[in-house]
Structures are given as C-alpha cells and as structure tokens.
Amino acid sequence: MxxxxxxxxxxxxxxxxxxxxxxxxxxxxxxxxxxxxxxxxxxxxxxxxxxxxxxxxxxxxxxxxxxxxxxxxxxxxxxxxDETARLRRRGDDRQLTLASSPTIASIWLARQLPDFQRAYPHIEIRILTVEDPHRLDLAEFDLGIYYHVPNEVDPPGLIAEAIFEHELVSAVCSPIYLERHGVLDPAQLLTDHTLMVVEDHYHDWLTWETWYRALGLDWQPPVHTLRANSFQLLMNATLAGQGVTLGWMRLLDAELDQKNLVQALPHAIPSRGRLSLFTPQHRHLTEPMRAFRQWVLKTS
Structure with missing residues (x-):
C-alpha cells in the first residue's frame, strides 16, 4: 500500500x-x-x-x-x-529502574541498596549507569541519582531534590599513596604528584583550579596528571594508589571509614553540587518510586 x-x-x-x-x-x-x-x-x-x-x-x-x-x-x-516504557512498567509494578553515574552507583548506591531491599523485599531493582544525566532517555528509567548544581547543571525534564543538604569536597588518595609519598602540601601537590582530572563538561563546576582558588591557595597547572572522561576510572586509579583526586566526603563515607581512602590534605570546601534524586517531570509515581523516594530522602 x-x-x-x-x-x-x-x-x-x-x-x-x-x-x-x-x-x-x-x-x-x-x-x-x-x-x-x-x-x-x-x-x-x-x-x-x-x-x-x-x-x-x-x-x-x-x-x-x-x-x-x-x-x-x-x-x-x-x-x-514514553508510552512503551509506561506500559512495560505497568506490566511489572514491582520493578524500579534507577539511573546513576557509574561512580555513584558503585561507591554509594550499591552500599545503600541492601537496607532498602530489606525494607521493601518485593521491589525488583534495576540499575542503569549513564555518566552524564543530560544523556538520559526519560523513558528508560524511573528515578535518578546524580550530583546537581542548581540553576547551572539542570538536565531537562527532571526535578532535583537534595539527598545531602551539605557536603565537603577534599583531596583524597589511597593510604598506600600517602605512605609512599609522606605528608603532602598544596604547593607540592601541583609539582610532584599525579592529579586526577576529569575531562567532562558535566564536571566543569568542580575542578582543581576551582578548589585551589576557593581555598585561597596559589594555583598553577599541575605538572603531572592522569586524565579521563570517566570519574569512575579515575576513582579506581586513586584507590589503586596512582594519584590524588577531588572527592565528595559524604559520598565516600564508606571508603574513608574502611581506610580505602584518606584525606591527602586537611583542606576542604563546601560542595556547590549536592547529591540529588532526579524525578522525571509529569511522570506517574508508581508504588516502588514513591517508596524509594521516601526512603532515600528520609535516610539522608
């Protein structure tokens, strides 16, 4: 025809x-x-x-x-x-798809989910990892967990609610790295050490230069860097003792408590970005979505 x-x-x-x-x-x-x-x-x-x-x-x-x-x-x-995703979700009201960056999913979310699953054993969890929330397809997930800078990093079609109201950003490294190099100072960090640098416009609001200048420290481009467009890759390199990275202290609570990471310097600044729950606008909230939203915002 x-x-x-x-x-x-x-x-x-x-x-x-x-x-x-x-x-x-x-x-x-x-x-x-x-x-x-x-x-x-x-x-x-x-x-x-x-x-x-x-x-x-x-x-x-x-x-x-x-x-x-x-x-x-x-x-x-x-x-x-959108309609296909809606019908699929209706077909399985027990499933909850959470979108997050690989770093947040592996370091923070995976450690929190056992508590949620004990409270809601009937809900099936599916995790979708996407580094940049601007690349999310709103039909593919129910809720997202990302860092959000109000009025600056606002992915379209999403409502952001802070999970952590306040958080500090500090330089972190592995204990092995600290033992190998001894006490670090800000000036030497730029000349004698390897700094992890994320090459991703979504993370441009938190850079080494921003961090140094916010603390009133002298800044110059670092001599040695390890660069990647994946924060997860750089975090894994940091855990393996390859250098120093900037990290959100509450996000890294477990790694710090278990001594997998330590503060490389005592300095810290308040984070402009807050770990936040992203909810697609105009989305009907299913029972699993409501349960997770109440749980994650209440247990922050």
Missing part, C-alpha cells in the same frame, strides 16, 4: 542522522554501519519521493522537507518510547 507507514528502522535511522547531521554518528548510536544508515535513508527518501538531506562539502544538511519531517518523526518516536 502506498499509504503504509515507512518501516520503523528507517524512521529511527533518519531521526538519529538528522539529530547528528551525520550518518556515522547515527550508526554508532544505533549499532549500525554508516552504509546501513545511508541505505535506510535512501529507502525512506524513495518512499517519500523527497530528498531529506543535502550532501555538500561540509557534510549533511536537512532540506526544508527534511526539517519538517524530522520534527514530526522525533516527536512521534519520543511519544512511542
């Missing part, structure tokens, strides 16, 4: 390609090759009888027809995803 809708695979490929203006990036997101995305787009263009992209020396650009179609397809796919 001529009036039949195009295949969903073609629409998904088009939506991703239009969002990135790149067949390669769309393929990476959908786990397809660049040529597979190109074939899906050509099939869709033949079906519609319209060009959706202009190919030129700078890359891809949507045609006017493509721009209009993209807005419609993106809205419909989002609505379809």
């Amino acid at each position: 001529r009036d039949a809708l195009p295949p969903l695979s073609c629409l998904s490929a088009f939506e991703a390609a239009a969002r990135y203006c790149s067949f390669t990036q769309a393929g990476s997101e959908l786990n397809l090759s660049q040529s597979a995305i190109s074939r899906q787009i050509k099939r869709l263009e033949r079906d519609l009888g319209r060009l959706l992209f202009e190919r030129h020396y700078e890359g891809l650009r949507l045609t006017p027809a493509g721009e209009q179609y993209f807005r419609v397809v993106q809205r419909l796919l989002r609505d379809l995803g």
